[in-house]
Amino acid sequence: EIHRYQTASLAMRHLKLLGIDSIFIGDSLPTEDEIQELANLTDEYILLKAKKLTQNKDILKTLQKNIFTARLDEADGAIRTQESRALFKQIYICPEYIAPREIGSITLDNALYARYAGEMQIITHAQKKDNKINTIAKLLDSELILLPYIQPNSKFKIKV
Structure with missing residues (x-):
């Protein structure tokens, strides 16, 4: 129903x-x-639809063209990705759109996070803003129903 x-x-x-x-x-x-x-x-993967928040075309291109895997070592409050640091390695990620992270926010650690720059997560529990973490997109509210199906080693793709 x-x-x-x-x-x-x-x-x-x-x-x-x-x-x-x-x-x-x-x-x-x-x-x-x-x-x-x-x-x-x-x-092969779970498709998630989101609204873009970043204006960085290189970040958006990388976000949309790749399939991501949820890491086996789960984090409290977020779905972490295995491939993101390697995929975003060649992009300078300047701080932008620093905001409280709502459920469904797709975040990317920026250059202020040094070696962790490029770490991408989907937020599953609301978190405070952090100057080292950009919110690059936000899942559409209707898409939140799909988050519980992303388990460790699940593959997903973001469409913005």
């Missing part, structure tokens, strides 16, 4: 995570985009 009020895209992705292997669209005229999203569903 909860899927009745979600977008078709979110409902399909959530049903896939619940283990459903067949999805039927009840509307008689699904849009071309809905059909395409259904065709693109994959077990």
Whole structure:
């Protein structure tokens, strides 16, 4: 019943995570985009949609083109990524959009964090602002339902 009020895209992705292997669209005229999203569903990663907050084109390009893996060593209050420091290594990450980190915030440690610069996380419990941590994007509120499915070693992709 909860899927009745979600977008078709979110409902399909959530049903896939619940283990459903067949999805039927009840509307008689699904849009071309809905059909395409259904065709693109994959077990390879969890797709998360977000609103961009950074203006850095290199950060956005790296964020969107890569698949990330949740680290095995879980953090309290955040989903940490395995690959991010290596992926963002060539980008100078200046401090920008320093704000309290809400649930669903996608953060990137900036140059002030020295060797940890480029560490990316998705916040699962609200945290105070920190001058060494940029908020580069924020999951759409409707997407928060997918966060519990990102477990250690889960793969995910961000679409902004």
